Amino acid sequence: MRFVIWIATEQPWSDVVSTARHADATGWDGIYFADHFMPSDEPPPPTPRLEAWTALSAVAAVTERARLGILVSSNTFRHPAVLANMAGTTDVISGGRLVLGLGAGWQRSEHEAYGIELPEVPERLARLEEACLVVRLLLTEERADFDGRYYVLRDAPCEPKGVQSRMPLLLGLSGERIGLSIAARHADIWNAWGSPELIAHKSEVLARHCEAAGRDPATIEHSAQVVLLMSDDRDQLARWAAEPPGMPHFSGSPGQVAELFARYRDGGLDEFVVSDRWLGGSASERRECMERLLEVASPFR
Numbered sequence: 001m002r003f004v005i006w007i008a009t010e011q012p013w014s015d016v017v018s019t020a021r022h023a024d025a026t027g028w029d030g031i032y033f034a035d036h037f038m039p040s041d042e043p044p045p046p047t048p049r050l051e052a053w054t055a056l057s058a059v060a061a062v063t064e065r066a067r068l069g070i071l072v073s074s075n076t077f078r079h080p081a082v083l084a085n086m087a088g089t090t091d092v093i094s095g096g097r098l099v100l101g102l103g104a105g106w107q108r109s110e111h112e113a114y115g116i117e118l119p120e121v122p123e124r125l126a127r128l129e130e131a132c133l134v135v136r137l138l139l140t141e142e143r144a145d146f147d148g149r150y151y152v153l154r155d156a157p158c159e160p161k162g163v164q165s166r167m168p169l170l171l172g173l174s175g176e177r178i179g180l181s182i183a184a185r186h187a188d189i190w191n192a193w194g195s196p197e198l199i200a201h202k203s204e205v206l207a208r209h210c211e212a213a214g215r216d217p218a219t220i221e222h223s224a225q226v227v228l229l230m231s232d233d234r235d236q237l238a239r240w241a242a243e244p245p246g247m248p249h250f251s252g253s254p255g256q257v258a259e260l261f262a263r264y265r266d267g268g269l270d271e272f273v274v275s276d277r278w279l280g281g282s283a284s285e286r287r288e289c290m291e292r293l294l295e296v297a298s299p300f301r
Helices: 015-027 054-062 079-094 108-114 122-139 181-186 195-211 234-242 252-265 283-300
Strands: 001-006 032-034 067-070 098-101 144-147 152-156 169-172 190-195 220-225 229-232 249-252 273-276
Touching: 001 067, 001 283, 015 032, 015 054, 015 283, 032 098, 032 273, 054 067, 054 079, 054 122, 079 098, 079 152, 098 122, 108 273, 122 144, 122 152, 122 169, 122 181, 122 195, 169 181, 181 195, 190 195, 195 220, 195 252, 229 252, 229 273, 229 283, 249 252, 252 283, 273 283
Parallel strands: 001 032, 001 273, 032 067, 067 098, 098 169, 169 190, 190 220, 220 273, 229 249
Antiparallel strands: 144 152
16 A cells, blocks of 8 residues: 655645655655645644645655645636646646546635635536546547537647646545546546445545446545554543544554554545644644554564
């Protein structure tokens, strides 16, 4: 499995870049940012938060090895032609390390704060599917034409297209009827939140959609995350158990975390994403925990 660090951008730039450089130097396989302008549980004004794509392009210039991506870009925020051009440039800056993450968009609070339209789920998913086609055309064809319901291209260029001949498209989708069918048709990497058992179940659903689409399921890599809390301190583990984060999570000792990684591996997971948000109160504490996590992860890489 690959192990990716997901760096929270609501912290000083100096901490973000130091964590990214540390991850790149110590062997993390990837560095991801979230595409949000404000927290989901706070009204404006939000906690200061760096814009994800701007920050990612800067990190691309000061790292050398780790893959870089957004988990995931909201399709509601940018026209897919704009996103394709951003991705091409960022891939050039990184030397061919970009993973293009894309999702339908969901956080109502930021759409309302900025007056950005948030259609109902069926339309969001239909727009996402067209966006997948648009970005793929722009990043592979010399000139692109597309006549969709939501997006139209007329002899459209996208230069530079990036270094990679086929930039990996990561889709963050979990809906079993429509979302995973879109992933089956368009994703190079599929990402979702969930336990090993839930990801294994959704992987089976994704495989059925691949069969219906005439695609080999093995051509799609599987990526997942939960909030990961690791400690040798029994009192700390008890506190986490008493006040768990309001998201899919796992807390345990290093040995228990290793068992968790084994369950994901045995379920066919290709990439595990760790958020640094819960790894410590300071940047130095988070980097120390990152090193311990890599030690635990080493048998599964």
